[in-house]
Every structure is written in C-alpha cells, then in structure tokens.
Amino acid sequence: MLKFIVRRIFWTIPVLLVVIFLTFMMMRQIGGNPFRHSERAVPEAVQRNLEAKFHVNDPWWKQYAYYVKGVFTLDFGPSLVLRGQTVNDIIKEHFPKSIELGLYAFLFAIVVGVPLGVIAALKHNTAVDYGAMFFSNVFHAIPSFLVATLMIYWIALKLGAVPTSGWATWEHKLLPSIALGFAPMALFARLVRGTMLETLQQDYVRTARAKGLRYRRVVGLHVLRNSLIPVITAAGPLLGFIITGSFVIELIFNIPGIGQYYVTAVNARDYSVVMGLTVLLSVLIIFANLVVDILYGILDPRTRDART
Amino acid sequence: MRTKSIWLWLALLMSSVALVAAGCGGDDEEGTSGTTTTEGGAEAAEQVITVNWGTEPPSLDPGLASDVTSANILLNIMDPLVKLDEDLNAVPNAAESFETSEDGKTVTFTLRDDLKWTNGDPVTAEDFEYSWKRTVSPELGADYAYQFYGIVGAQDYNSCDPKKDDCAALRDKMGVNAVDDKTLEVKLTTPQPWFLQQVAHHSFLAVNKKAIDQFGDKWTEPANIITNGPFKLESWQHNSRIDLVKDPNWRDAGSVKLTRVNGRMISDGITAVQAFEAGEVDVLYQGLPPDEISRLKETPEYEQYPALGTYYYGVNVKNITDVKQRRAMALAIPRQSIIDNIAQQDQLPATGFTPKGMPGFDAINPDSPWLPGEGDMEQAKQLMSEVASPKKNITLYINDSPGHREIAVAVQAAWKELGISSTIKQQEFQQYLEFLGPPPNKDVDIYRLGWIGDFVDAINFLELWTCDSGNNSTNYCNEDFDALIEKARSTEDNDARYDIYGQAEDILFGENGDMPVLPIYFYTYGDLERESVKESFEVNLLNQTDLTKVVVTE
C-alpha cells in the first residue's frame, strides 16, 4: 500500500513539469502587450524599459528556466499588470476563497445528494423516487448561471434573506455554495441511487436479508460503503467541474476568488499571473486525482493489485 | 428512470422552469429598495456611505494609476496642489497661491504652511519635485508621463535609454525645481494656458519618499501607505473592498462630514445594481448596464451628469480612401436612435469631436453637415453612389464591454443600406489595443474608441489626430491640421485659441472635412445615488468626485 502511494506521488513531478511547459508555451503564443491598459498608447521608451524590467524579451528558454526555478522555490514572480502585487500575493489572497467556495459546494452536494440518492433507492419506484430523480436531473441540466440568477433575484433581492453579492459572512456564502453545488448534488444523487439499486440486488444482500440480519445493519455497512465508491470516483472530474463553474459563480456573486481573476488576467495579458494560476489549478487537480486514486485503492482492494 | 411517466416529467420540467423564470422579474414600477428616505436637510447621525468603486485599481501609486477608480480614491486620500471649481477653473488647494510669469512659461506654486503627511512630516515642495520627476522617470513606466511633456526636459528624461544616455543628468535638467520648502517652480516649453488645470490631475500628486524607500512596490498597501489628504486608506482587500476613513488630523478636517467611506469592488454591472437595490451600496457611479438604464431612469435614485468624453468610430483612411464614402458612412449613422434605444442616457449626438462642456464649445464646434443627429440616409445613399470604387466589405472592430456590440449592430445595419457589408470583430480589450497599434493594423477598417478628457482644454481632444499622435490609428496625417495644433499650444488668449480649435475641427468635419473619424455621441455619466446623499454627491465633467463635500442627510 505504502509503495503504491509513494509511487503515485513520485509520478506527479514529471506531470507537473509537463503542465508547466505546456502552459508556458501556450502563454507565449498569445500576442498582446501587458503594459498597455488603456486606449492611450505606451511611449516607446517606456515600453522598452518595462520589457527589460520584466524580462519579457529574453529568449524563451531563459524565461522558461527562470520560471521553473521560480515554481519550485514557490516564487511565481510579480504581476505585470497589478504593479505592486506579486503573483504569490494574489494567490494568497484569492485562492483560499475559491477553495472555500468549492469545498462548501462539494459539502452541499454530498450532504444533500447522498441522502437523496439513498432514499430514492430505498423507495425505488415510488413517488419519492421519481420526484427525487426528476429534481436532480433537472438541476443537473440547467446551467448554473440561470440557477444563480434566479436565486439572487428571489432569495436575496425579493426576500432580502441574504446579501446579493460578496463573500464575508456565512450569509454571503450560502447562495453561491448552493448554486455551485446543485449540479454535483444531482450527480451524486443519481450515482448513489444507481449503485445502491445494483448492490441491493446482489446475492449477498438478499441472502443477508433472507437470513434475517437486521435490515439497517445490512444497508448501513455493506451497501452504503459500496455506494460511496462512485462518489469518490466522481470526485476527481467533479473537481474540474467545480473549477469551471466557479468562474461563472464568482463573477455573478462578486466573489474575489481566482476564478474571477483568471479571466481578467488572461484578458489583460498578465502572463505571470496566468501561468501561476494555471500551475496552481493543475497542482490542485493532480493532487485531487491522487487522493481519489488512493481512496479508491483503500476502498476497493481489487484495484490495488491491478495496477501495472 | 425508465417508466412511462418520463414524458410527463419532461413536460413538467419545461413548463415549470419556464413559468417560474418568466413569471418573475419584470419590475417596471417598483422603486429601488433602500434603507433611508429623504427629507433633505438634516444631517444623519451616522455619516458613513458605501460606494461601489468598480473594478480593482491596478495601482494606487499616483505615478502608475491610470484608471478612474484609482483616480477617485487618490484625489480623496491625497491633497492636490489645485482643485477645479464648478466652472473647471483651477483654484488653490494644497498650494495657497500660484503665479504665472509674463511670458507664460514659468509657473510658481506657493504651498500652504499646514500640509502634513500621515507620519507627521510636513509636505514640502521637494516632495512634489521628487514625485513629478519620479513619474517621468523611464524606469517607472508611467502611463501618464506624457502629461508632463509640457514641462521642459520631461520628454527627454522619459525617453532616456539607460544604456546610452546619462539619465541622471537629464533628470536634473527637468524643469521642476523646489526653490525652498514652500516654493515650487515649473518651467514649461511653451506657454500652456491649461497647465494649471492639468495640475489638478492625480498624476501630479505628491508621494512620500520615505514610504517608497522603505517599502518599494508595496508602499501602497494600507499598512505602509503615507498620505496627506482628507481621508486615509484604511483597508484594501484586493478585488473586494477599499475602505477609507476620515483623517482627523487633516488641515481642514472640520469641514469634512463623512467619517467613513466603505467601498465595494463590483465589476459586473448587474451584480452592482442588485447590491444597490438590496441596500448594500449607497452610490453606484461607475456606469450602469445599458439594458437597465431605461428602467433605472424612472427611479428617484437616478442622477445624470454631463461628461467630457466622445464616443467615436475611427476610420482607417488608407483602407477607406474616398472621402465621399467616409462622409456617406457618417451621414448614415442614426445617432439619435442609437442614443434613444441603446445608450439611453440622454447623451448628445456628436456634431464634432470636442464634446459639449468644454470651454469655448460654441466657437469650437463645427456643427458638421456630415453628422446630423438623426442620420440622413437619403443623402448618404446619394453620396455613396458617387463614390468611384467604394470599399464594400469592411471590418468593424470593437472591444467587448457592454453596449459596444449593440451600437455596432445598429451601425452595421445602417451601412448595409448603403451596400456596405461590415463584419463585426469583437475582441477583448488587450487584444483590441494591440490591434490598434501603433502602427495601425491594416486589417482594421473601422474601430470603436472613446476618449475621456484628462483636463479641460480642447487640445487634449484635438491633438489625438496629429500625425504622430500615439493614439491616432487612422493613418490620417494633415500638416495644416498639425500646424494649427502647434499654434494653439502657444496661444494664451482663450478666445483666440478657441478660434484656432474651431478651424482645426473644420478641417476634420467641416464642409470639406476629411472625416478620418466618425464621432457618435458625447458621453454622460449615469449614477444611482441613494436619496440621503443624492444632493451632495457630485461628479464633475472629468468623472471626479470630491468626498469632502458629501453629507448624509436624514
């Protein structure tokens, strides 16, 4: 088991290098002048000096070397556009908020989605089942920007129950987390229900029930545990979804996370920020995949041996 | 779910979502909810307001700040030498007096005695000399360095190449000198009558050398910053809040009523409006979403101000070479209709380039026959038919902020009637700026831009169209025009100068106008202000707001 974990972790390093390289190469392809922010042109001399200051004109391999060194010493460089802030500053200030948002969304998805799926499975083919599935299918399909817009309008504005935007108190955090978490919640509900239904049909479960073991124990231990497997499996790519969704949610709710900032940075050609954030997101995904793989290995012993 | 009822559910899905969503919204008469009512007059006990600053300012360093948010914050946390009064004339502020020499080329400022930094040090003329030279220094890369080019030696210093020239020597040669602690002497290249008004701009503010030496790039963080104005920067959470608090030690603190200004940074227009309506923000003054304007105008919180700015389409005269085609295109644009249906803020259709509100407007404005308010499709078509080899497929470049698309679509439709097929190319801002050059991109036939005045003289607008202006992407170069502009720089007498401007505008837009530019309208600012501050909150032509004058009423 330990060997497995160590091996997986070891492999993340070359992965990271590839990611950095790809991001770096791609960023270089984008034209544009990070030093021009308004419709007024930048005087030549000034442009020249700024480019020198930020190493923008060095040969690509030199820039790449600087950059890799920077990443491994955790120094992502200064922002080209927000003078006076470094990428590290930006990450420190904005990243935790995005993580928080993602976490709360995920929590909401689990806390509401899993029980929903369980109940639907237990009450298979009844109105409860149909209702739950209808509800979750719909919310999986509706784009979150509509959900968010509706929620802000009805709950924040009309009802005045929570603030319309921002990210300070728990009231601020409620709506965005739910809006972002709706689709994953629906997904979890469907998955859990599906797996539970299957497991409930399995021979060993029927045998257990026939033998008279208490129903709840049977469900609780075996069925539930197996049903959580798809949740974990889905958690990996779900992370991607949450990151994607957060860009939009952060925009609508004015949450100062990196999602909102990412688009701004690409648009402003703030190369260092874009690279820094992309690398960061990649690390996050890699890490999440790692955790998922490990958890999967723990939960389903079959997979451990199947590893090549 | 695999039962017959699936289609029942599908139908339910469709209808319920549609009903729910469609049934809501639609507040036509509803006013904005707020937390205060107005009765005018009596001051509220709590003098605190929340504003929306808009987008995150890239920097609060006066040398680097180039956007409206930072400009407004800076002008309230620092003390400019002069301020602009209602007629936009320069009046003493941190300078207790100023004097221009006979030949108009030397301006001397005398500072007040009671100017202090927040760290206790007095503000001296040396501070100003240091700051102005710093802004012009090549290493800082200041956007607004060009504002100082009217000062002797400034342009040379700014263009200094550290590898070739002796920058330190050029720095010393720059015409800003602190004669003593209280006297600042400025030498100009030509007599520039507008120089004093220019000094009200935030790039002319003083910065504290100690703070910069100690903290470097981070000197603008709230913990480090040293200011000298009526308010202090209390907190800056990036992309989230900037809060100001009154400085009780400021020289004129007694006249400042507000104790605190909380600031949100909401860049999305819809979100901002919702925040206002929920009572979370008291003032929204960085632009309202165009689609909401018709609804918001009916609310008592709406306030409109004239602005010194022009919205225009530039023409690449190397691509659209026939002046008759340019004139026809100008004639075809339905300005008033665009204003009424899209922009919706009572803007004024542009009849020239220099906007209304500029002193001397009546003399300057050419009332161009090619820029009728309603557009003149008949004449346009006729003129178009006279064009020998018209360019029928053109590219129309815009950037992607709200409102520009709609206007472009309307113009596109208008030009279609002339037989011109325009492809709208929308780009996000940076891409866009790069495209425009200089040097101008040959793919661009028409491009959209706006110009907001930096200071209150028409030259700020007209000098855009000189041959080597960095902001001229039209390839237009007319020596007579350039000559007039040069002449204006040295013409001190206002009326004489306005006359010259009028001639310049004629060259561009008169009967025989070259039409390198198709102005569309003169800007206005539309705000939402809660009734408790509506009376005292003002925005001037340059989009500046003076928080020392704001009072919250009961």
Add this chain to the structure above:
Amino acid sequence: MATTPTDIREEGLAVEPGAAPSSGAPIRQSNLWKDAWRRYVRNKGAVVAGTVFVLVVLYCVFWPIISPYDANEVNFAEAKQDPSLAHPFGTDKFGRDLFTRTAEGGRVSILIGFGATLAILLIGVVYGSISGFVGGRLDNGMMRFLDALYGLPYLPFAIITLAIIGRTDKWTMMIALSIASWFTTARIVRGQVITLKENDYVRAAKAVGARWYRILSRHLLPNTLGVLIIAIFLELPAVILGEAFLSFIGLGISPPDASWGAMAQEGRTTYRTHPIEIVVPSVAIATLVLCANFIADGLRDALDPRTRES
C-alpha cells in the same frame, strides 16, 4: 498505470473484471444493431428523450429556413415584446424574433457540441487505439503522458487557447473545447482495445497473419463502436455546457451570430425587465443536456455487453 476507471463515465463503460467480455468475432452488423435497437426502444424514457432531441435538432436546422423573420434583423420598434402568435418567444432587445434566433443559436450550439465531441472522439480513438494496440513501453509512456495531461485544467486551457487563436467563431470554439477533454475517451478506447486484443478471434487473426489495420478495422473498432456512441452522448452535454460557460464569461461567438450561451449572456442584462431572453436559451440548453443524458443511459442499457446476452 490504473486500469480501473477513475472517471465516472468510464464506470458504465468499462468491462468489469470477471464479466464475459464481448466476443471479438467480426460483428455481423445486422444482429448487433437490431438487437440494440429493440432494447433501446423498450426504454420509454430514452425514447422520449430521443424524440425530443431529434425534434430540437430538426427545429434548429429547418425553422430558420422557413421562418419569415431574419434572426439578425434589427428593428427597434418591435423590441422586447412578450410572446405572441407572431412571435412565439417574443422579441429581444433589438427587435429580433426570439423563436428564429433560438433556432439559429441552436444550430451553432449543436454544431459546436457535435464538432467538439467528434474531435474529442477522433483524437481519443487514435490515441487510445495506438496505445492499447501497440502496448508495452509505448503504451506505458503514452499513458503517463495522458496522466500528465489530466492535470490540465480544462477551462483555463480553453481560455488560453481562445486567446491564442484570437478569434471566437464556431471552429475555434470547437478546438478550444476539445483540446483538454479527450483524455477520458482515449482511456476508454485503450481499455477496450486491450481487452479485445487478447481475444480468441483476434489472436486467431494475428496468427493467420492479418495486417494490423485489418485487425483494427474489422475486429476491434466495430466492437468499440457501441462504446463510442455512448461516449458521444456523454460528452455532448459537457461540451454544450462548456460552450455556454465560455460565452457567459464573454468568450463566446461574436455578434450578430449567436449561440445559446451567447444569448444567455446577452439576456442576463435584460433579466429584470424582460426575463424571457435569458430563460429561453437556458431552458434550451437544459433540454438538450437532459435528453442527451437519457439517451446515453438508454444506449448504455441497449449496448452494454454485460447485460447483452451470451
């Protein structure tokens, strides 16, 4: 290298260890598909979804042709109207008929959806089949590389891609959306190829000396086809939603053309006075996504080797 599915979408498609693998026999097409069709049709939900899907596509393709309105014609006098007989969805803020515009937008969204999905499939199939078929060190290397690519966050890369290309039209959107989404398909295909490779029929063919491309085309790919079809309907929603998101943050199709995502973004600003402008495209997106999900479920049941009987 994990052979277990780490993607929920793979879950339904991977062959479970111990289950009977699909036979590698050269498929006699008629039996397989007829069989699948029968099973599919028994599933009412999938049938309804399939019908609705087809109807929506037909509407988007044909309505603009027969519509009396031009989707791009500006007419301020008729702006922001409510639904009526003349305008079943009303008009938007430019006075354009929303019913027609939604159809036109649908064309674009569906085109981008299918285009990106096919691109994903193409890249995935090529990559996966090479890796699975050749096996050995190349396979290992390719899968490691794929692992690395898994670390690429999809939306940021789409954004960067669009910024590089500099334009946003249908084709660039397809590229941007597919560039970071083909990894799972590659894995699935590889998984299938590996399983099938060891199969008796395939080994027999190899022993007899059949060329690799023949083996691929007659044995491996037809068996994979079912899986691929399912994959299409699983990727499609993701791509459509992806396009909607990109449009929503402003990176969508340039005017006056529209996609549903772009229409939703435009509609958001008039939400307070004329909410239908954002509701219609959002519901359209939701409908398509919902249908695609049900179709995928139905197809999976119809084609799943586990339940298909031996």
